[in-house]
Amino acid sequence: MSLASLTKPWAPMSYGFLDASAKRELRRKMIKAVCVPGCQMPYASREVPMARGWGTGGLQVSLTLIHPQMRVKVIDQGADDSVNAASIRRFLARVSGAPVTLDTLEADLIQSRHRIPEEILREDQVLVLQVPNPEPLRSVQPNMSIARQMHGDADYGRMWLQLYEQIVRSGRVMQGASYPSMVNGRHVMTPSPIPRWDVPKLHMARHLTILSAGREKRIFAVPPYTRVEPLVFDDVPYRVEDHGGLTCYRSGTKGFFMNEIPQGDGSSAYEVSDSAFGVKAIRTREGKGIEMGETWYKDGAMTQ
Amino acid sequence: MTLTLDGPRIVKTAPLVQLRGVNKSYGSVVALCDVSATVYPGEVLGIVGESGSGKSTLLRMMNLEETPDAGSYTLDLPDLDGNLFDLDRFARRMLCATRIGIVYQNPHLGLLMKNSSSGNVAERLLVAGERRFAVLREKARAALAASEFPLERLDAPPIELSGGMQQRVQLAKAIALEPALLLLDEPTTGLDVSVQALVLDTLKRLQRDRHITMVIVSHDLGVIRTLADRVMVMRRGAVVEAGLADQIFQDPQHPYTQQLVHAKL
Numbered sequence: 001m002s003l004a005s006l007t008k009p010w011a012p013m014s015y016g017f018l019d020a021s022a023k024r025e026l027r028r029k030m031i032k033a034v035c036v037p038g039c040q041m042p043y044a045s046r047e048v049p050m051a052r053g054w055g056t057g058g059l060q061v062s063l064t065l066i067h068p069q070m071r072v073k074v075i076d077q078g079a080d081d082s083v084n085a086a087s088i089r090r091f092l093a094r095v096s097g098a099p100v101t102l103d104t105l106e107a108d109l110i111q112s113r114h115r116i117p118e119e120i121l122r123e124d125q126v127l128v129l130q131v132p133n134p135e136p137l138r139s140v141q142p143n144m145s146i147a148r149q150m151h152g153d154a155d156y157g158r159m160w161l162q163l164y165e166q167i168v169r170s171g172r173v174m175q176g177a178s179y180p181s182m183v184n185g186r187h188v189m190t191p192s193p194i195p196r197w198d199v200p201k202l203h204m205a206r207h208l209t210i211l212s213a214g215r216e217k218r219i220f221a222v223p224p225y226t227r228v229e230p231l232v233f234d235d236v237p238y239r240v241e242d243h244g245g246l247t248c249y250r251s252g253t254k255g256f257f258m259n260e261i262p263q264g265d266g267s268s269a270y271e272v273s274d275s276a277f278g279v280k281a282i283r284t285r286e287g288k289g290i291e292m293g294e295t296w297y298k299d300g301a302m303t304q
Numbered sequence: 305m306t307l308t309l310d311g312p313r314i315v316k317t318a319p320l321v322q323l324r325g326v327n328k329s330y331g332s333v334v335a336l337c338d339v340s341a342t343v344y345p346g347e348v349l350g351i352v353g354e355s356g357s358g359k360s361t362l363l364r365m366m367n368l369e370e371t372p373d374a375g376s377y378t379l380d381l382p383d384l385d386g387n388l389f390d391l392d393r394f395a396r397r398m399l400c401a402t403r404i405g406i407v408y409q410n411p412h413l414g415l416l417m418k419n420s421s422s423g424n425v426a427e428r429l430l431v432a433g434e435r436r437f438a439v440l441r442e443k444a445r446a447a448l449a450a451s452e453f454p455l456e457r458l459d460a461p462p463i464e465l466s467g468g469m470q471q472r473v474q475l476a477k478a479i480a481l482e483p484a485l486l487l488l489d490e491p492t493t494g495l496d497v498s499v500q501a502l503v504l505d506t507l508k509r510l511q512r513d514r515h516i517t518m519v520i521v522s523h524d525l526g527v528i529r530t531l532a533d534r535v536m537v538m539r540r541g542a543v544v545e546a547g548l549a550d551q552i553f554q555d556p557q558h559p560y561t562q563q564l565v566h567a568k569l
Contacts (some may be wrong), residue, residue, distance in 0.1 A: 153394045157431040161416075164430070165423050167437060168459050233437040 016063040017095040022046050026064040026219070030210060033221035038183025038228075039151070040134050045217040055088060055113055056214030058130035062088075062111045065126060066096040073100070073107035078115040078257070078273035085113070102276045105293045114177070116198040118256050118274040119293035121207035123224055129192040131213040134220065136180045136190040156180075156188050159231055167236060176241075181230045188231065189220055197240045197257045201296045202228040244300015248272040251281040255300040318380050320345045320517050321366065321485060326375030328361060328541075335361045336372065337541040343485070345380075346515040350532030350549065352525060352564065358541040359521040360409075363489050366519060367406050368396040379403070381484055401431040405478025409490035411470035414477065417463040421448065421473045424462065428480045447476040452506050468499035472506070479510065488520040492527055504530050525565065529553055537561045 014020065022044075029043040048056050048063070066072065072092050076085035080102045088111060093100050101107050104117040111128040121127060137147040140158035150156070159180050166174045177193035181202070191199055192211055202209060202222050209222040222228055232238045247254040249261075249269045256277070258270035272278040283290040296302060321343035328336040336358045343349045351359045364370045365377065368388060376387040381403060391399065400406075408414040415424050425444035434440055449455060453472040462470045471491055478486055491507070492500040508531060510516055522528050528535055528549070535552040537545040537560065545558040556562045 149393075153397065155397070155431075157427055160430045160435070161419065161423055161427045164426050164437065164440060165419055168420050168423065233440075234435050236437045 013095060015096065016066050017048065017091075018046060018060065018063050022060075023064045026060060029219050030061065030064070030221065033210065033219045034208070034223045036187070037223055037226045038181075038187030038189040038220055040189075040218040040220045042217055043219055045214045048214075049091070050088075052215040053132060054084060055111070055130040057212035057216075057219070058111045058113070058128045058214075059088060059091075060214060061128045061210050061212045061219070062092055062109060063095065065109055065128075066092060066098050068097045070096075070098045070108045071101045071106050072096075072098050073102060073104065073110045073276075074112070075110065075115060075117070075274075075276070076113045078117075078259070079275040081275060103280070104274075104276060105291060114193045114195075115257075115273060116194055116201045116296075118272075118277045118295050118297065120296055121205065123206045125207045127207055127209045129194070129209060129211045131190070131192040131211045131218070132215070133178070134190060134211065134213040134216050134218040136178070136188050151187060154186065156182075156231070159188055160233075163231060163233070167233075173232075173236070173239070179230050181228050183222060183228055184226050185229075187220075189222075191222075191228070195241055195257060196230075196238070197243065197297075199228065199230050200238075200240070200302050204228075243270075244297075246270045248278055248281075251278040252285065253278060253281045255297055256295070317345055319343060320380050321519070322376075322378045322380075323362075323365070324376045326362070326365060326372045326377070328358075328365070328370065328372045334541045336365070339375075339538075339541070339543055341536060341543070341546075343517055343519060345517055347533040348511060348518040348520060348531050350528035350535045351519065351521045351538060352523065352528050352535060353538035354523065354564075356540075357538040359523075359538055360489055361541075362538070363406075363487050363519065363521050366485070367404055367487055368400055379484065398431075401428065402481055403484045404487065405481070405483035405485070406487040407471065407474045407478050407489065407491045409493050411462060411467070411474055414474045415462045415470060418461050420459040420461055421453065421465070421469075421476075422458045424473055425477045425480050428477050432481055443480060444476070447480040448473070450479060450510065451475040452502070466499075468495050468503060471495065471503055475503075475506065475510075479514070479516065482514070482516075484517065486516050486518045488518060488522075490522050490524075491520070492524065493522070500527070507531060525553070537564065 025043060029041045033041045046060060048059050050056055074085045074089040076082040089100050104119045109126050113130045135147060137150055140162055141147045163173055177195050178190040179196050179199050180188050181191050181199055183189050191202060204225050206224055208224055212219045230238045243258050244255050246258045248271050250271050253272050257273045259273045261269045263269055280290045280292055284292055319342040323341045326336050326339045339362060353359050365372060371389055377389050422444040425447050426440040429440050429443055451472045453476055462473050492503050511518060520531055532549045535549050536543055539560050545561045553565055556565045
């Protein structure tokens with residue numbers, strides 16, 4: 001095998017890399033997932049030229065949805081420029097001929113690992129989230145057959161118990177990411193390891209969110225305008241990360257989800273996690289006339 | 305054989321539990337053979353017999369963990385009609401989670417060993433739909449206090465507790481929702497004598513104060529004698545004798561019961 005053989009032009013492949021039957025199956029499973037919001041649908045996850053656990057689930061969904069007029073954005077923990085995001089973006093463009101973008105507002109399809117962009121998504125946009133572990137009950141019920149019965153019975157007492165235990169032991173809910181959330185009042189899902197900051201963005205959102213786990217072979221979805229409610233006790237309110245008062249040292253934006261950057265003197269600097277949003281803020285400040293979209297959060301609080 | 309157990313103190317009211325003609329076989333092994341039993345509100349029915357006599361199988365039937373080959377089971381509760389064995393899995397689970405409490409001989413069957421003791425009790429309340437943390441905490445504390453669990457160990461996981469403490473946590477979990485029926489499967493087996501006495505005292509007090517209807521299975525006649533109003537003696541899956549506790553212990557009729565009573569005494 002030579003390097004040349006690994007870099008074949010896309011023309012000899014099926015459009016979008018996956019063969020037609022694979023895409024047909026994925027489309028059917030996506031429709032089922034949309035019909036039963038939050039319910040995990042099994043599918044035959046195909047091999048893609050990427051290791052399991054690196055976003056193969058999201059990639060298969062993106063490859064199924066993509067068409068040459070669709071603008072694609074890929075982010076990894078909020079960043080467009082990570083190696084993984086750049087590789088997936090280039091791969092998607094190469095096998096589909098679709099244009100790519102870094103701007104959330106321009107994108108039709110956004111594949112993301114562990115973040116939802118700060119700008120509000122529209123009805124015509126699709127967010128594909130990569131999911132490492134789709135089963136929220138795994139930590140309380142390792143037997144997946146029983147876990148599926150528990151979903152069938154809406155038996156989520158153990159999930160609540162997990163939250164109870166966290167409050168008892170630590171004085172607060174310690175679940176940082178993958179916060180279990182009730183979708184449409186019926187199924188509890190893990191919204192992939194997005195931070196707590198991002199979970200409210202899914203509630204009654206205008207856009208379609210498809211969550212796909214390639215290694216675990218499960219697809220689930222949050223259709224537009226669907227209730228997504230984090231599990232919380234009536235007297236212990238849901239809290240997002242305390243980033244409202246932090247300011248990005250590069251862009252100057254304030255009140256958004258930040259990455260902490262430890263400094264040599266022991267202190268920390270913060271930069272906005274959504275890198276494209278940060279760049280737009282810098283360009284706007286420079287007077288480049290960049291369009292900034294409406295954001296889910298304003299001054300650290302949800303706007304809707 | 306069907307035995308009616310109407311004693312002088314129990315005929316005034318309708319039975320809470322009625323099991324009729326229950327049969328259960330595992331392959332060629334007959335676990336229960338035409339067993340019938342009646343339990344009245346507020347009383348304690350003791351079931352005794354040797355190992356393999358079908359006591360625990362019968363108790364699991366009452367907790368709807370097993371389905372018999374034949375027979376019926378009714379509970380006289382306002383919103384419950386018909387044979388409970390006909391309920392689907394979900395209805396059974398909800399009924400057991402909210403109306404029936406059980407204390408297993410082996411605490412590993414009834415408790416989440418790595419969760420806190422209060423969490424174990426709270427789980428039952430959560431299944432019943434309670435979603436206020438403060439209320440969960442308070443009710444768990446009250447149930448544990450009622451079962452005489454030391455409250456300074458409220459959040460200790462059962463795996464760090466002694467056998468007697470684990471049984472108290474099980475008991476607290478079982479009574480947290482004020483169940484209509486409390487099932488006790490050898491609750492004192494494996495405990496030393498002093499701890500046994502404490503657990504039995506707790507059970508007696510609960511029964512006296514809360515009038516909880518109980519069915520207790522034990523091969524220890526001392527335990528049955530201490531707690532039970534009426535006694536059912538089982539052997540090889542069948543009921544061989546049943547009656548008031550005093551009657552059974554003072555004047556056993558069946559040869560097997562005589563053997564059992566005299567072996568103990």
